[in-house]
Amino acid sequence: SDALPSPSPADALKLIINASKGELKKSKESLRASIKIKKSVYAGSSNACAKTYAQHMSKASHVNTDLYEVLNNLKENGSQASKEVLELEQKSQSLENEITDLTNCLELRQQTLVACEAFFAANTNSLDFETASNAIQVYREVRDKTSEPALAMADCDARFREVEDALVKRVLKLYEDAVSVGDLEGLSDLTPLLGTLQLADQGVGLYLRYSKAAIMEAISVDVDVDVDVVGEDAEMQNKSNNNNIMAQLAKIFNGSVTHLRHHLPMVAHALGGADGDVGLVQLVNVEVEKRAVALLREFCKDRDLANLCARGEYVSTQIEDRFIAGDAGSLFLLFGHNEDGDNNKMNSSSSSAHAVGDARLLDDCGFSSELGEVAELDALLDESALVLQYTEAYERFIRHAAEEVAKTRTHRHRLEHKTKTQEEKSTTDEHEIEIIARHTELNEIVAEIGGNYSGLERTLMMGNMQRAFINGTSSDSRNYTELASISASSTHVVGSKALQTSLVEETFYAAQRSTLRAFATGHTGTACAAANFCADAIGRVLLEVLSKRAEECAAALKPGKGLLAGQGGLSKQALAALSTVGIQATKGGENSDLKRRQVEDGIARACAAFNDMEIAVVYTRQLETQFQNEVEDGFPAGDLTEQLVMCIKSLRSKADDLDAASKQSIEGLSQQILPRVRAIVNEAVGQENTGAAAMGSVTVGVMSNSNTASSVRMNYDLDDEAYELSQAGDGYLSRMCSALDDLLNPIRTHLSPRLSDAVMIAAVGGAAKRIEAAIRKCQFTALGSLSLDADVRQFIAYTKERLASPEYSSNSGLYTACLPIARLSQISMLMNVADLDDVADIMRRAKGSWDLHAEDSKTFLNLRVDFESKKVNALLRLGDDHF
Incomplete structure (x- = not known):
């Protein structure tokens, strides 16, 4: 006995458990065999009774008393068999319950032992806290399924409660210490234990206290500013302040998003039962909104966005009135129109006309005086777009996080109450909660900035289009380039010398740049406004300018009175028509070859006005496709995105309007040419109104003074x-x-x-x-x-x-x-x-x-x-x- 080691209490307990399990198994098998025998006996007796009943039924017509006797015997035998089977079933169920209670009792003792050993070992190894917590969780689950007699038989509940209380106090103490010192590693180890130990309610408050301190540190708006640079002048100071605001916003949004992405999964897993994930999302949003709104209001105030937008609206209205509201004098000077057909008179008055025209061209409808330099406004719009982009990115993230938390919360509550009765559900199920309000203060300030931004973006687009109109109608040959695409298959090379002006290119570049910058903000309302402004500018302003310009050029091409030769060749009015297309006519007596080249250039430039309308149709359809691709790639699916798509589709009708205007302008050009076509046909068939008489079937005539x-x-x-x-x-x-x-x-x-x-x-x-x-x-x-x-x-x-x-x-x-x-x-x-x-x-x-x-x-x-x-x-x- 001295040589053999004494068994430990744990080993002795395991031996007892294994022996008990063996005895229980044998008892269960014996009980099942007894039940099987009884059922066979019942089946045999039932068959015998049925046979007896059949025999007596054959004699029932002769002796009624035998029938009653048989029925009574059948009833007594069947009732006795049923009672015996029922008793056996009750004994089986009782034995099953005893086996379950004994198994639970042994499991409770084992988990208590594991919890005790892990808790005392946790003094030297913090990982054993998890083992002890898991043992306590299992103990609680088994205890809820164990009867009172079995609990009394286990005789370990008191010991378990001592270990449970000690572990809970220990974990809470360590958790409070980790929160107070901001120990992230300690919190990461201890937070999952809170859910296991059913301490989520106490842990949520502690964790949110830590999170608030961590968030305030992460989104601190103190950004270093170079005091020497700021103090140089007001312009540099404003620029530095704006850069400071942008850096502060970036730090606020990035810090909050990083904190939420790092902590939310763990909080949802460990503290979700106490709505810890809901509290964390709300806490982050409140802290971010409080600081971001203050910075955005400061940005609006420093840049005076509201006042600047009002002035921009005035400028936009002036530009539209210039090109749409029937200011014919401005348009005629813009297109170089001169109704005087006398070349000498045109040259003599050219200096005064050019002086007035230059004044008109230099007039930018108050853009410079009201809004300053284009580069300054463009820089402001870049900053505003960046502000909206930052805010929209954060808004999408926080609302997506809130949506996912709400889904998880709903699913969690369904799992918790799926075993309850309908009555219990009606009293225990919680209603859906709104984690983040539909309209927040941050949304309001962003909407204000977006409205001012879109208005200024429209003004800048209109200003750039105005410059494109002026540059595209100037006499500078650099504004004329070869037509973008020529596809001719006829013997005469159609369009081989076709030109287009820079007007359409610059106009669509301005519209594309302004609209895409608004799309880059990600803010759907701002993008909708920009798409509508773009469609309106193309469908109204550009259409009107191109139509009037084509009308002027069609008049300049009129045969005999314009750049195309009539019956008597080119007239003085043809040379005067060169001014319409921006070419200074050569005085009489100078080189005829130069005049011919000038006329050909004039025809090419006049035709470029019609080509511009054709190119505008193509560009408008391409712009619609590009905007739709941008929406598919950069905006989430939803009602607001569908509204944006509908705004973009309005460009399709604008393209149709441009196409109709292009056809109408060509019809106008054709009407200018048709009188000369009729004269050619009349001359060829012998019906010209020149006093010539019919001369028989074959006639020899004089075509002109010099040609026969x-x-x-x-x-x-x-x-x-x-x-x-x-x-x-x-x-x-x-x-x-x-x-x-x-x-x-x-x-x-x-x-x-x-x-x-x-x-x-x-x-x-x-x-x-x-x-x-x-x-x-x-x-x-x-x-x-x-x-x-x-x-x-x-x-x-x-x-x-x-x-x-x-x-x-x-x-x-x-x-x-x-x-x-x-x-x-x-x-x-x-x-x-x-x-x-x-x-x-x-x-x-x-x-x-x-x-x-x-x-x-x-x-x-x-x-x-x-x-x-x-x-x-x-x-x-x-x-x-x-x-």
């Missing part, structure tokens, strides 16, 4: 000899097309392909109408109809050759775009029928695309000398509906 040429006029009343003669030389159509090229090529080479096609279609449409009118005055033979068909085909080929878009490469596409040419083609088809009976078939096959009315068809068919008018009238008497 053989010219065949329109004549389709041809015999064999006249038909051969007409095919031998160039007809009237060739001369007409050559004259049209001389008129249109100078602008076609300087317009974008789409605009060049529009002008070309308008010109050939006008020519086709004039040709149709001339055809109505001719007589046709069969050979003449063939000649007309050849001429129409030549005219269609000429038109398609000079159109850039592949849309017009087919006849159907050309006919859809230009109805007069479609009518010419149908007239040619109608005039070339061999028999009048074929007319109805032709018109029926072209049903839906036939543009000639019955009266028109009758008129043209009556021009054929070989068709009887009576038959033509009878054929087409039924009208359009019949065909």
Whole structure:
């Protein structure tokens, strides 16, 4: 016995526990076997009773008394068996409860022993606090499931309470010491124990006290300032103060976010049951808001944002009135307009006109006097945008943290009460709480700064656009560059010399820069205001400027009176029109080559006004796409973001308005050209108003005082000899097309392909109408109809050759775009029928695309000398509906 070591109390307790578990297992197995035997006996007796019942039932018709006896026996035997089974089940349940109580009793003793050993070992090793805490937590869970007799049998509750009280006091003391000295490492070790020991309520107050001190230290707004630099002058002092404010805001927001990101997960885990995570988020937000609002108010006061924004609104209104409200004199001077066609008078008065024009151009609508230098305003907007960006980033973070805490809190409460009855839930479940108010004082000051910022951003954008308008219409050749994109596929290189001004580039750069800076703040309200201001400036101011500028340039291109040659070449008014596009005309007698170059440059600059409108449409659509991408990348999903997207989509309607204005301006240019086109056609077909008389089918005439040429006029009343003669030389159509090229090529080479096609279609449409009118005055033979068909085909080929878009490469596409040419083609088809009976078939096959009315068809068919008018009238008497 001396050689064998005595067992320790823990080992002895473990042996007792293992032996008890073995005895319990054997008892349980014996009980289950007994229950099984009883059930088999009950089943056997039940089968015997059923058999007896069947035998007696066969005799029931003979002896009723035997039936009652059988039923009574069955009832007595079944009741006895049921009682025995019920007793066995009760004994089994009682034994199960005894086993559970004994198991819990042993578990309580074991956890008490573990807690005691860990607590006393914690004097030398702080990690044992966690072991002791876990043992206490397990003990509490087991104790709640253990009956009173079992607790009495365990006889360890008193010992456990002593250890529990000692551990709680010890942990709270250490936690208070760590809070008082700001021991972060100690708090990190002890905080998780508070939740385990059910000390979250006491720990929340202590932890928030520590957090407040830590936050105040982290977000301290004391920033070092160089006193020597500040004292130099007021400007440097203001700049230093602003830099100081920005640094203070950055320190406040960064310090609070860092503290929250570091501490919130641990607090939510350990102290969430006592809403410690809610308290921490609210504490951080209150402390940050208190200091940030004070700094932001100081920023507004130092920079006088409200007063500056009011002055900026006045300047913006003045700029809009200058370009929108009908100040025609300002616009005419801006575009260099001069109504006086006399070149000498223009040159003599140029000095005074330029003096007034320079004064107008130097007038910036009070921008400099009200707002100072552009660089200063731009720097202020950079600072304001940075303030909004800092604040919005913090706002998003703190509200996201509050949202996640609220979700976690709701989930936690559901888990705590999921086992309670509905009545208990109604009294114990807590309502949702608002961790951070929907509208805070910080939100109010940010909204104020955002409103002032967006107003000033609009003013700066309008000022930059005003400078772009002035620079884009100046005579400096550096403001004209090649068109951004040219896609021509025709034989004549459409748009090969097309130019665009810097007006559109600079305007859209100003709009893009101001709007993207507002987007960079992340503040949705500010971004919405900037997007609306951008769309308004493009859709109203830029549209008005480009439209009026295009109108002026269209007048400057008018053939005969402008830069395009008329019937008598260039007039003095053409030289005067150079002033509209910013070119100083050469005086009479000087180099003619120089004049020619000046006119060509003038045409190129005038066409640049139309190209600018085309480029503006493209840039507006690109701007919309860019803004939408910025929103997708930089703004969270929500109702406010959807509102911002709708503001951006308003640019789509502005692009459509610019496109419509571009088409309207080209129509205006076409209207300036069409009189000359009609004169060319009249001259070619022999209907010019020059007093020339008809000279037969073949005429030799004088075209001008210096040029003579053989010219065949329109004549389709041809015999064999006249038909051969007409095919031998160039007809009237060739001369007409050559004259049209001389008129249109100078602008076609300087317009974008789409605009060049529009002008070309308008010109050939006008020519086709004039040709149709001339055809109505001719007589046709069969050979003449063939000649007309050849001429129409030549005219269609000429038109398609000079159109850039592949849309017009087919006849159907050309006919859809230009109805007069479609009518010419149908007239040619109608005039070339061999028999009048074929007319109805032709018109029926072209049903839906036939543009000639019955009266028109009758008129043209009556021009054929070989068709009887009576038959033509009878054929087409039924009208359009019949065909």
